[in-house]
Amino acid sequence: MIVNLECEMCHFEFDTELGKLEMDKIGTLIYEKKPTCPRCKAYDKVFITDKGFEQLNKWFLKYLDQITKK
Numbered sequence: 549m550i551v552n553l554e555c556e557m558c559h560f561e562f563d564t565e566l567g568k569l570e571m572d573k574i575g576t577l578i579y580e581k582k583p584t585c586p587r588c589k590a591y592d593k594v595f596i597t598d599k600g601f602e603q604l605n606k607w608f609l610k611y612l613d614q615i616t617k618k
């Protein structure tokens with residue numbers, strides 16, 4: 549899924565495709581594709597923005613729904 553992120557290094561905000569998301573047993577978010585900043589090319593150095601958290605919340609509710617139905 550696409551998530552809004554902010555680069556830790558240059559504070560540039562961007563939307564990026566993180567691929568398939570999963571959550572491990574201790575609640576750490578694992579994403580398929582690591583983000584790279586389009587401006588300074590920092591690799592996997594990002595904060596999730598407020599907008600990104602909203603996107604993740606929606607994803608998380610659907611995800612919970614899926615795993616509880618199995």
Ligand SMILES: [Zn+2]
Nearest residue numbers: 555558585588
């Ligand atoms: Zn950057």
